[in-house]
Amino acid sequence: MGEHRGDTRARIQAVALELFAEQGYEKTSLREIAERLNVTKAALYYHFKTKEDIVVSLFDDQLGRLDELITWGREQPATQETRQELVRRYADQLYASGPGLMRFAHENQGTMRDLAVGEKLKSRMKGLRELLIDPKAPLTDQLKSAMAPFTLNIAHFAFDDYDITDEERRAAGIAVALELVSGSPHTDA
Structure with missing residues (x-):
């Protein structure tokens, strides 16, 4: 039974993310999500009371992985190698989660600013950015690292x-x- 509930929850998340991508967060209703799933609104409410609850559930895992990455980075020496490894590990996390979440965040920036989960994501990205920046580097290199x-x-x-x-x-x-x-300009060799 728990397995079925998890499957339903995952289906709701996937369909909601699909609809948010198609028509935007603001223009998507819980009713439309329920209809696409071919379930009643009551069945949907059993798992999620609001669209924000769905978004929060989608980002919870991503935020947890970011927390682990930031904790790891803080435990490492502040070296070029650590910054490069942070880039690789962050890329691994992104590609493990699929493009949907970051696309949602990008395409719904206004909504993300209004939702509490958006502030949490912003805070995690700031923490990652701080680990990537060498405070002794020239400002232009700090900006590159932040990007x-x-x-x-x-x-x-x-x-x-x-x-x-x-x-x-x-x-x-x-x-x-x-x-x-790296702080070095790219050159094609």
Whole structure:
């Protein structure tokens, strides 16, 4: 029975994320989510009372993984190698979760600002950004390092209309993010 409940919850999350991507968070109703799932609103309410509850549930796992990454980063020496490993580990997390969450956050920035989960995500991203920045580096290098996680986020769902694989997209995102935290300009050799 618990397994069935988990399956239903996961289906609701997937369908809600799909509808949020199609028509936006604000324009999607719980009724539409229930209809797409072919369940009653009461069945949907059993799992989630509001759209915000669905969004929070979607981001809970991501926030937990970010917390673990930030904790790991704080326990490491503040070196170039640690910053590069943070980039790789963050990329691994992004690609493990699929493009839906970051696309939702990107396309619904206004909504994310209004929801408590948006503030939590912003706080985690700030913590990651602080670990990626070398405070002794020139300001331009600090800015580049701050841009690294956002580069990975964009690469995660950008170029949908290009004929490239997820692995190619991931590799390109990591390459650019590593270049940003390295403080050296990219040169084609």
